[in-house]
Amino acid sequence: MSDILLVQNIDSYYGKSHILFGASFSVKKGETFCLMGRNGAGKTTTFKNIVMLVPPKSGEVIFNGKKITGMKPYHTARLGLGLVPEDRRIFGLLSVKDNLELGTSTGRLGHWNLELIYSYFPALEEYQERMAGTLSGGEQQMLTIARTLMGNPEILLLDEPTEGLSPVMIKVLKDLVLKLKELNTTILLSEQNIKFSMAVSDRVAIIDRGHMVYEADVDTFRKDDEIKMKYLSV
Amino acid sequence: MSIETIISQFVGGLSVSMLLFLVASGLTLIFGVAKVFNFAHGSFYLLGAYFSYQAIALFNNFWAGVIAATIGAGLIGMLLEICFIRKIRGRSEEGAFQILLTYAFILIIDDAVKFIWGPEYKTIQKPPSLAGTLEIGAVSLPKYNLFIIVLGIVIVIVAWYILSRTKTGKIIQAASTDSQMVGLLGVNVSMVMSLVFGVATAMGGLAGAMAAPLRTVTSGSGVEVIIESLIVVVIGGLGNFWGALLGAVLIGEVNAFGVLWLPQWASLLSFVVMIVVLIFKPKGLLSNEPTRKKI
Ligand SMILES: Nc1ncnc2c1ncn2[C@@H]1O[C@H](COP(=O)(O)OP(=O)(O)O)[C@@H](O)[C@H]1O
Numbered sequence A: 001m002s003d004i005l006l007v008q009n010i011d012s013y014y015g016k017s018h019i020l021f022g023a024s025f026s027v028k029k030g031e032t033f034c035l036m037g038r039n040g041a042g043k044t045t046t047f048k049n050i051v052m053l054v055p056p057k058s059g060e061v062i063f064n065g066k067k068i069t070g071m072k073p074y075h076t077a078r079l080g081l082g083l084v085p086e087d088r089r090i091f092g093l094l095s096v097k098d099n100l101e102l103g104t105s106t107g108r109l110g111h112w113n114l115e116l117i118y119s120y121f122p123a124l125e126e127y128q129e130r131m132a133g134t135l136s137g138g139e140q141q142m143l144t145i146a147r148t149l150m151g152n153p154e155i156l157l158l159d160e161p162t163e164g165l166s167p168v169m170i171k172v173l174k175d176l177v178l179k180l181k182e183l184n185t186t187i188l189l190s191e192q193n194i195k196f197s198m199a200v201s202d203r204v205a206i207i208d209r210g211h212m213v214y215e216a217d218v219d220t221f222r223k224d225d226e227i228k229m230k231y232l233s234v
Numbered sequence B: 001m002s003i004e005t006i007i008s009q010f011v012g013g014l015s016v017s018m019l020l021f022l023v024a025s026g027l028t029l030i031f032g033v034a035k036v037f038n039f040a041h042g043s044f045y046l047l048g049a050y051f052s053y054q055a056i057a058l059f060n061n062f063w064a065g066v067i068a069a070t071i072g073a074g075l076i077g078m079l080l081e082i083c084f085i086r087k088i089r090g091r092s093e094e095g096a097f098q099i100l101l102t103y104a105f106i107l108i109i110d111d112a113v114k115f116i117w118g119p120e121y122k123t124i125q126k127p128p129s130l131a132g133t134l135e136i137g138a139v140s141l142p143k144y145n146l147f148i149i150v151l152g153i154v155i156v157i158v159a160w161y162i163l164s165r166t167k168t169g170k171i172i173q174a175a176s177t178d179s180q181m182v183g184l185l186g187v188n189v190s191m192v193m194s195l196v197f198g199v200a201t202a203m204g205g206l207a208g209a210m211a212a213p214l215r216t217v218t219s220g221s222g223v224e225v226i227i228e229s230l231i232v233v234v235i236g237g238l239g240n241f242w243g244a245l246l247g248a249v250l251i252g253e254v255n256a257f258g259v260l261w262l263p264q265w266a267s268l269l270s271f272v273v274m275i276v277v278l279i280f281k282p283k284g285l286l287s288n289e290p291t292r293k294k295i
């Protein structure tokens, strides 16, 4: 399998504070790669560096063999990087349907369209005329994923999707991610929820205070309780 | 007071409202989308008036003036956005820079106008086709004012359609709440902002050209207009398109009737209305709060 996304030796700062220290990993086509780490470890920052919301100070991001370091975020979206931000950022004053239609702004063609989205997310069809801001937290999480899928990304970047969701919604989300995997969707996930991560991932990496400290396939990770204690317990 | 006077005063007020709306809606749109408070917005109204004067001098046709004003002001607006305003976006001191920069535009445009067209007042005649009055029963209404009202209504309808029914409009609405997220969905938000700037300044230019036959054209009129527009957008809710319409109608009519009933206070009435509104609705009548319905 070939690497679709390469993150090479990235250093990143917010102002003067150094957040990522030489982060490197790669995501293969069709796999679900999970970046784990405690609150504040640097998961979101890594995602922001990949889509160039925060361009890395040094290091490279290579997507489909092409250097994307320093591009504008809208350009990375058009190339096929679909970020689902952890804070969801739906457009609350627009309707659910309008939110979904804005997702097509990548101009990318693919098999996702409104009809298919509604078959995967029946609740969104039911609420399509409602203002998105009136949806529940779980529904908003579904909407933000669906909105990004509408742009037919080549890789889906899901930043802590289970955060703040009820156990029932986490189950719904798990089923959705498993369905996306069946469609051979490439997914880069960030999580703190170990159970969720083990249920959906193929490979797992751990980031700790801006350093990549671990990488293994999910079966190895499943058995590795010492690592979980050391880097992921709260 | 007779009903005829009331109607004719109302129509006069409404035509002023529409001109105000053209300027104020652009101001509010730029603020909503680009988070720029464009102090120089009145200067595009000014440019519109002078471009119109120049085009009429060249082509001897009022409508050539209107077109030149609209396109000319829009192009210059877009150019200033691309060359200057865009450069300071995202800086930590952005707010202060915006004030300095747009204030500098006021001074530069004012002086450029005086330099090119001279300091003396200019006048523009109404087009012959709109020169007379329309008699409706016992009321006689100036055709030109009626035309401005119709034009204003057409623009409101077109703007409503674009903002609420087209993808571009939805992008503009979304960008005014979270432009970064809109970018993450693949939209070139910088380009959208330049476009909004261009359209907004074009509307300012159009207002300047349409107002010219009713007022004298002088280099100070840009500043007068920006103050009135500021009152309008503050009353309506900064960043809210419909608020600009509501504020403009309110101010236009208050002034029209204020002149009749409280002539000695007329020049203060706009401020009084603003203060009263702000006491009860500190964010303006239709502020962009999450409780607001769709644009
Ligand atoms: N906008 C920001 N400005 C300054 N520091 C930030 C900003 N965002 C995050 N940080 C800091 O960067 C570190 C990593 O944060 P983040 O990437 O959000 O972690 P995670 O997603 O793993 O919880 C934290 O110490 C956080 O306080």
Ligand SMILES: [Mg+2]
Pocket: A043, A044, A045, A086, A159, A160
């Ligand atoms: Mg995070």
